[in-house]
Amino acid sequence: MRWTLQPSPEPEKVQSLSQTLNIDPLVARLLVQRGIETYEDARKFFRPSLDDLHNPYLMKDMDKAVLRIEKAIENGENILVFGDYDVDGTTAVSLVSSYLKTIYPNVATYIPDRYAEGYGISYTGIDYADDNGVSLIIALDCGIKSIDHVAYAKEKNIDFIICDHHRPGDILPDAVAVLDPKRTDCHYPYDELCGCGVGFKLIQALGAERGQTIDDLLPYLDLVAVAIAADIVPITGENRILAHFGLQVINSFPRNGIKALVYLSKKQKLDITDVVFILAPRINAAGRIRHGNHAVELLTEADFDQAVLYASEIEKYNADRKELDKQITMEALAQIEENNEQEHFTTVVFKDSWHKGVIGIVASRLIETYYRPTIVFTESGEKYAASARSVSGFDVYDALEHCAEHLEQFGGHKYAAGMTLKKENYAAFKNAFEQCVRATIPQELLTPEIRIDAEIDFSEITPKLTRILKQFEPFGPMNMAPVFVSRNVTDTGYAKKLGNDESHLKLFLKQGNSEGFGAIGFGLGKKIDVASEKKPFDVVFCIDENQWNGTVSVQLRVKDIGN
Template sequence: MRWTFPSSVDSQTVSELAQTLNVEPLVAQLLVQRGITTFDDARKFFRPTLNDLHDPYLMKDMDKAVARIEQAITANENILVFGDYDVDGTTSVSLVSTYLRTHHPNVATYIPDRYKEGYGVSYQGIDYAHDNDCTLIIALDCGIKSLDHVDYAKKKGIDFIICDHHRPGDELPDAVAVLDPKRSDCEYPYDELCGCGVGFKLVQALGKNRGETIEDLLQYLDLVATAIAADIVPMTGENRILAKFGLDVINSNPRPGIKTLVQQSKKSRFDITDVVFIIAPRINAAGRIRHGHHAVDLLTESDLDLAETYASEIEKYNADRKTLDKRITLEALSQIEDNNETERSTTVVFQDDWHKGVIGIVASRLIETYYRPTLVFTKSEGKLAASARSVPGFDVYNALEACAEHLEQFGGHMYAAGLTLKEENYLMFKEAFEKVVSETLHPDLKTPEINIDAEIEFDDITPKFFRILKQFEPFGPQNMTPVFLTRDLFDTGFAKPIGEESKHLKLFVRQGDSGGIGAVGFGLGHKFPMVQNQKRFDAVYCIDENEWNGKVSQQLRVKDIKKTDDVG
């Protein structure tokens, strides 16, 4: 692990902000590191309000989208709400369809089959719309590159409204409206919304057109917060506002489908991390193992008893997903070693019977062992399909673009993408991808990095400091949980490896004469010898809470440890 500090911040700015806010310099430093330098910045950060959300009509084509939907409602047209099979897609479809049904009965939903149709707008979906006399398709979390599909639909008398957040190509589909804040000609003030966020802006615009207030739409924010957490979008601007109020809904009055998932966890209160690791994998499991429409059924169900039945089914899918992902990860690791590919700049593996629904998870697992851009391929519909994952700082989408001559199609983000190619092109692509990455991957990016926000002493961790730190939530990209370094620590004799295969490390840590504090290091069980017998060590960690048997206590979530004399 590389331990790095952020670029130094202006001490005068920190001092002035500390005075203005009447907080410790350490708190002011953390704020300045996040670009918060004034009282007004801090107010918006600590006290976000729904009034800070932008006018949805600032988004290019929003007026056209609303007009076409209102026309469909007035003319009693059938509307098909279409979305991807992942969390962002299924929450988007659930949100928009639920809202539309409060004003219009003729609304159907469609999630493509992950295995038969693949990602994005499908011809089968358009045919389904045509067969069911739908004259308007609202595509969510997909569609920005579906030029041919939109033309195909138009020939069948079907209009398209596209709500997407992925990068557009050089040409936009010929849809009635294309809502995407990443459009070069869109001047919407915030361009980091997830797909469900764009869907919410559409609903917000429809609501505004009908005289509804933002408070009338609060009930949909549990879905938006779930999508924001799952899609790993920046936790800034509108995303942070929507996530904060969405978490409030999840913890107070969530829809029955989410309520059942929350109750199964036995946790008293959910934060963004809980959404990422408890709610999102279960919603995703439906599309990975069976079909994404099971997730939409769960998220749109108004009867709690039925929702509990759906949640039990999804829990089984999630258990199956865990079994598959563990087996395939082991097979992929064996393949890397057997092929003597441990020293390459990339991981590219393929087996034709690997389950397509979990290859993205497997790619992330492989990065934990071989820290480098990773693609996991399987066979699908006569071609090879892959999920790509990257390491922080490296744009895997750009790398795929550089190898586009070998690909049938690809799409995604900087850190996650999907692609397909013909089997005969696999080896050529594998070498081309290796070449591109080896030439463009900075050497520093080959080692996992821990970004440290500040070096502190245990005496700095006061109840007041922790209360303020809690107000930095919700955490996410560009507002990550603060990471601290404290030096010259020792365990008081309680340290022990815990968990399956002794993978994790449990400690009770002190610094000098300070009071001790419990700590856990996930994945650090192998470092137990470094803390035995009160050996001195330095640690980087987040300050966390542990809930056990209904009791909440403060603890450190240790990210890494080094011998005291090993750290600069």
């Protein structure tokens, strides 16, 4: 692990904010590091307000999208809501279709089959629309590069509205409206929305035409919060507002599908981490193992008992996904060793029998062992299909653009992408990708980094600080849980390994004469020697609360220890 202490912000800014808000300089420093420098910034951060959501009509083409939908409703046209098979896509389809059905009956949904059709808008889906008399397709979380597909639909007199958040190519599809805040000619104030977030802006605009306020749309925010958490978009600006209120919906009056998943999880209250690790994998499992339609059925089900049945099925899909993920990861690691590729700057592996639904997860797993840009390929019909994942700080999408001559198609963003290529181009692509990354990646990015916000003494860890840090939630990209380092701490002799495989580390830490704290280090079992025999060491950690038998205490979540 590479420990990087964040540069101290300008002292004047920290002091000014500390005085303005009457807060500890440590808290002021953490806020300034997050770009919060004024009272108004702090108000928006600590007190998210739905009033601060932007006018949806600021998004390029929003007026065209609303006009076309209103025309379809007026003329009694059939509308097809089309979306990707992952969490962002299925939540977006569930959101837009369920809203439209409250104002108009002729609405159907379509999720492409991951294996038969692949990612994004498909010719099969367009043919399905044509066969069923659909004249308007609303595509969510996909479509920004589907130039040929949109042209094909136009030949069949089918219009498209595209709602996407991925980076566009040089040419946009010839759709009636292309809603994507990442369009270079779109001046919407916030460009980090997920696909479901763009879908929410669409229904916000449609609602405004009907005199509906944001309060009328609150019930849809559980879906938006799940998508924000799953798609790993920055928890800043509008995303922070939508995630904050979406979590409230999840914990108070969620739709039956989410209520069923929470019910089966036996959790009382979910935070953003629970959404990432409990809800998102299960919703994703439908599209990975069976079909994304199962997720949409769950998320739009009106009857709770039926939703529980759907959720139970999805629970089984998720268990299958875990087994596949584990098996394929082991096979991929063995392949890397057999080919002596441990010293490469990239990981690119292939096996024709690997399950297409879990290769993205496997790519993330491989990064845990060999920390470098990773692509996992499998066979998909006459071609190879792959999922790419990157390491912090490296833009894998840019690298793919440099290797585009070997690819059939690709799409995604900085840290995750998908692609297909002809079988005969695999070896050339693998070599080109390795050479591109080798030539462009800074050497330090090949070592995992822990970004540390501040160095503190244990004496500064108080219940008041813990309460304030809780108000920094929800955490996520661009607003990660604050990370601290403390020097010369010792374990009081309680250090022990935990877990069936003894992979975790339990400690009780003290520093000088300060109060001691219980600490847990997930995945740090191998470092027990550093903490044993009461030898002093340095510790990097987040501050958590531990609830046990009705008692709440401060607990340190250790990220790394070292001498």
